[in-house]
Amino acid sequence: MKDKVNSILKDIESATAKTQDELESYRIKFISKKSVVGELFNELKNIPNDQKRAFGQEINKVKQAAQDKFQELIESLETQSSSGSSNHIDLTLPPTGEAGSIHPLNIVKGNIIEIFERLGFNVSDGPEIEDDWHNFTALNFPENHPAREMQDTFFIERNPDMLLRTHTSNVQVRLMNNNKPPFRSIMPGRVFRNEAISARAHCVFHQIEGLYVDENVSFADLKQTLYHFAKELFGPETQIRFRPSYFPFTEPSAEIDISCQICHGDGCQLCKYSGWVEIAGSGMVDPNVLENCGIDSEKYTGFAFGMGVERITQLKYRVNDLRLYTENDIRFLKQFKTAN
Template sequence: MSANAFQQLQDLLQEIEAANPANAEAIEQFRLRFLGSNNVIKPLMGEIRNVPNEQKKEFGQLINKAKEQAEAKFDALKAVAEAAAEKSQAAGLDITAPGEPIDLGSRHPVAVTLNRIVRIFERLGFVVAEEREIEDDWHNFSAMNTPADHPARDMQDTYYLRNSTEMLLRTHTSSVQARVMTSQKPPIRIIAPGRVYRNETISARSHCQFHQVEGLYIDKGVSFADMKQTLYYFAREMYGPNTKIRLRPSFFPFTEPSAEMDVSCFICNSKGCRVCKYSGWVEILGCGMVDPQVLINCGIDPEEYSGFAFGMGIERQAMMLYTITDIRLLFENDVRFLKQFSSVI
């Protein structure tokens, strides 16, 4: 029996070496015969118990050789077949045919508006400053002249971190101003764009998260007139060369005096429409001269330096620019809505 098993192995080795399947089906048959779960080599492995002890090693080596040669032959046949298939496919490819169209994405209207605002202020020498969204109470409130018992805190419903009264999701990017003022010496000329969070009911006009751009300029001799001219330049660049502005007295804890700035309605040319509530004016930002106490809090001498600050919501600017009536559209990522901005850069 052992002599017959040796002969069968020799015959299988010769068959493996001589095999030359011509197509994919024949290659698969080769695999099943020599490498499948019921291959022809497997039964011979049981014959090793009938082989004399002095021949067991030789018999085992022949079995391993048959398996290895079968695997090598199959890999070689498979590689040749795949190469031939690729060559055949390439031969049938018309390289002169037009390519498949690729759907390009579009910029988000908030990103488009933010980039536009940043470019305007960069032309005035402002540099972008970015900071953390999880902030401590001091940089977010106290440094900005808003101590724990200040009534202005009631204006902003804050998301505090769980089990913490010190760490919170920033309610405005004024915290970036505080960090810059405590780490840099004047002159300072920055804009601080970023996402902010407030615990507000989500509706067509408000959201619990939105984006702001705040600006800060501190140097010797900075005046209210400097602020007015800076913001007038911004309004004309943003909304058109015929845009007019007006400043109305207001209150912010970190500026004094403070103002709200309106621009003449660019939708109706100040004739009156739904966007401007038929007043001819649209409010776009808050501003004011930096309160001396804020400078003191951040280690800047108010006797030597003065400055102005301003802040605006990016979503509000985007909604006015593109006549969007529901702020929720800016956060829902509806492709049908976003595709309308595919031509905007």
């Protein structure tokens, strides 16, 4: 047995490892549970009791020698790597391969935020998991409104209702609850609706809503703000129109259309040969919403608007299928390396 211990010690002392594979082979042979050192510990039970202590001490010396050698081999490999071996990576060299790019949705979202910031709007944020009051009730949604049903909304809990927000209007409610007018803010963020995924719809998408509340805010302020926005984002030749519409939280309400960016008003498949494409909804904040949030509707008025970032991006870059935004296809994403 003494000869076996000495033989293992010699093997440990002479061991070398010039690669990671050789280092791993050493670890398996001398360090692992099924190593030759482990076999020595298994043989300890066959040693007479009066010799076990001395033999155990010898095995521990072998174990310590194996571990010390293993650490020495690790340090030796690291030294070789840092001194310029073939495996060394020079972090000062310029990168190779595909350069990264900003996602088109982030490009457009950044452009929109920048335009409204120049108009004095700040950026507000809020939770994506919301209660019924902030998402529906405070915004003047009646109890039987279709948006409350399971086919439109992802409910997490019932009684009390907790859900994935269906719009970033919940941030408007929180802003009005926690602040005193005047305030101007936009609310970018993800929203969730129970919709079948297709070229024109997705269950997760991005919105940017806006809110301006102050004394004497009028529909003329809303129109001029959105006129400026459309021309800044899509170009000075862009035309804009307002169509009467209905939303529970605004009165009066209007859909916002811009002249088609492909046919420039002549008519094509994108605009369904009308020359116009819808980009957003808007309106004057309903007095009930102001009162729900503790704001005196006799003193203050306000306007609100909301748009889908995917929709704006489709129009700006002529993307015909919004599923491309989430497929991580390099052929699609690399087109936006120099987009602005």
